[in-house]
Amino acid sequence: MPEHRLSRSEVRLNPFSIGNPHPYSHSRTRSRSHSRSSSKTRPSLTGPRPSQRLIRTISVDSDVSVGEDEFALETGESQVPPEVPEEGSTDIVDGLEGLKLGEKSSYRESENVEVPYVSTVLDNSLPLDYLQDDVLNTIQTLRIPKWYVKGSMGVSPLDRKKIKMTKITGAMTNVIYKVEYPGHPSLLLRVYGRNIDTIIDREYELQVLARLSRRNIGPSLYGCFQNGRFEQFLENASTLGKDDIRDWKTSQRIARRMKELHTGVPLMKSEREQGPACWIKIEKWLDTIEQKGEQWINDVSNVQRWLMCRDWPTFKRTVLRYRDWLYSRGLPYVRQGLVFCHNDTQYGNLLLSSPVIPLDNVDPVISNPKSASSSSTTSLFPQDSNVSLEQILNPPIQEQSQDSKLVVIDFEYAGANPAAYDLANHFSEWMYDYNSSQPDKCFTSQFPTREQMLNFLYSYVSHLRNNTAAPIDEEVKFYYNSIIKWRATPQLFWSLWGILQSGKLDAPAQLNDEKERPSGGKYIFTEMDEASDALETSDSTSDSSSEKGVDVDSFNYVSYSRHKIELFWGDLLQLGVAEKDACVGIKEQLDANQL
Incomplete structure (x- = not known):
């Protein structure tokens, strides 16, 4: 510790170099202009004690449980379970790929996934040159491929002046950066957001990522640190926009990809036994709000204003x-119909790895046309819609072959849920424009129309379909009505999420003027105001930039929460679950009519 404190406008670095009993210090002004140029004058940060690289072993050795298709449960159809491979057999992984939704089975799959880990914290509130130092040193310690330089123990020899960090907006849980360096593959740096400990189970998330990696789903995971991780950056990929997900054929493609996710990742036995992940979190968050926000909820004005109750x-x-209304047929029934869900398929989490080639000038080739038993003779589309159901049920092979270009990312909220929950959540995301001046606002008029929902659902149901004995119209109708019933759940989920993220329940933060460095030693801050974000300014001399859009620092979580809870009440009132005098100020609601 220093013998005296610096002035309010200064920062001091105390790295405690190995072999030097007299640690050097460096002071600099916290002005914006100086913060951008100080890296040219401050001493090199070589020699500090590096953090130790560890290997975390993530086990996915568990019972695999495959349940029933929700529609099969509803209609009473039963599927013949496949032969279960013997434990230890090399056919287990291949058997997973062959399993189809609706088959009942339980067996074991075993695998340990090793992930590099360093016990350090990256503080993205630090000035830019300090953050760049810490990022490069953490990359070096993790030994990330093509970035690691042999012979350097924990301190990267790469030139700090050449690193570029771009803050990617649109994320509302974490702070995300694209990390670039000449001649090196780009990395995605994910720094976990504030107030997140009660929202996301990071251990479970890593297990999910490990399970997905063995199926080549999602980007590669290169290494973790205490408050974040480094991932593969998908070069040349383009994020879908709010209008893209409304496109007729793109919506069909999203439907097919969601069906593949729901059917392609078997659940662990423990996931099925616990029940829907959304309700596990909702019940946990209710308890958290009661414990952390006792004073907040005891103020009736808060509950009436933000929860509209x-x-x-x-x-x-x-x-x-x-919840009990949704579970009216019993929790065992609900458990049996669970599938692996993404649970956050907003357009920002959907990427195209390369442009889709239009088929306007290509003769369509129909692959494996659906049999008459799976086709519809009536169609649920209105008679005046002029929709070709045949084109939805039997897309050309050239069209389906491009489905793999659609990539889903960010599985932080993934888990076991009814498919109807995941689909309802996706449709709810149609109502938001996160790149607008009001990213928290819900535009209810943008919720998909009946025709748009049917376009999606006919694509979803007909893809990888097992229940060929039943008319496809009946299955589409079942999912449509289930979405209406479950739609209030994602509204409630994200409303409670917004309250927890907002920090309204937290005690005022205390200034912590000491921060551990990833490579050893401490940063010592004496300013009473918050450290400026390294990427906030558009200084032309900066090596970093920020894209337009919402982020964790600017998003209005409380307003977002209120919009969500209003739709929650609207659905419950129409479904007859809530009493009218229980809620206050409800003005907007979605159409809850079923087919």
Whole structure:
């Protein structure tokens, strides 16, 4: 510790170099202009004690449980279970790929995935040159391929002046950067956001990523640190926009890819036994709000303003009544219909790895046309819609062959849920424009129309379909109505998420003027105001930039939460689950009519 404190406008670095009993210090002004140029004058940071690289072993050795298709459960159809491979057989992995939705089975799959780990924290509130130092040193310690330089223990010899860090907006849980360096593959740096400990189970998330990696789903994971991780950056990929997901054929493609995810990743036995992941979190978050925000919920004005309910006991009672209404056929029935879901398929989490080639000038080739038993003779589309159901059920082979270009990323909220929940959540994301001046606002008029939902659902149901004995119209109708019933759940989920993310329940933060460095030693801050974000300015001399859009620092979580909870109440009132005098100020609601 220093013998005296610096002035409010200074920062000091105390790295405690190995072999030097007299640690050097460096002071600099915290002005914006100086913060951009200080890396040219401050001493090199070689010699500090590096953090140790560890290997975390993530086990996915567990019972695999494959349940029933929700529609098969509804209609009482039963599927013949496949032969179960013997434990230890090399056919287990191949058997996973052959399993189809609706088959009942339980067996074991065994694999340990090793992930490099370093016990350090990256503080993205640091000035830019300090953050760049820490990022490069953490990359070096993790020994990330094509970035690691042999012979350097924990301190990267790469030139700090050449690194470029671009803050990627659109993320509302984490702070995300694209890390670039000449001649090196780009990396995606994910720094976990604030107030996140009660929202995301990082251990479970890593297990999910390990399970997905063995199926080549999602980007590669290069290494983790205490408050984040480094991942593969998908070069040349383009993120879908709010209008892209509304495109007729793109919506069909999203439907097919979601069906592949739902059927292609078997659940662990423990996931099925626990029940829907969305409700596990909702119940946990209700308890968290009661424990952390006792004073907040006891103020009736807060509950009425942000949860649009007359008081907290009424709100909690209504939530649990809705859960029990969804579970009316019993929790075992709900468990059996669970599938692996992404649970956050907003357009920012959907990428195209390369442009889709239009088929306007290509003669379509129909592959494996659906049999008459799976085709529809009536169609649920309105008679005046002029929709060709045949084109939805039997897309050309050239069209389906491009489905693999659509990539889903960010599995932080993934878990076991009914497919209807995942689909309802996706449709709800149609109502948001996260790149607008009001990213928290819900545009209810943008919720998909009946025709748009049917376009999606006919594509979803007909793809990889097992229940060929039943008319496809009946299955589409079942999912349509299930989405209406479950639609209030994602509204509730994200409303509670917004309250927890907002920090409204937290005590005022205390200034922590000491921060551990990834390569050893400490940063010592004496400013009373917050350290400026390294990427906030558009200084022309900066090596970093920021794209337009929402991020964790600018998003209005409380306003977002209020918009969500209003739709929650609207659905419950129409479904007859909530009492009208339980809620206050409800003005907007979605159409909850079923087919």
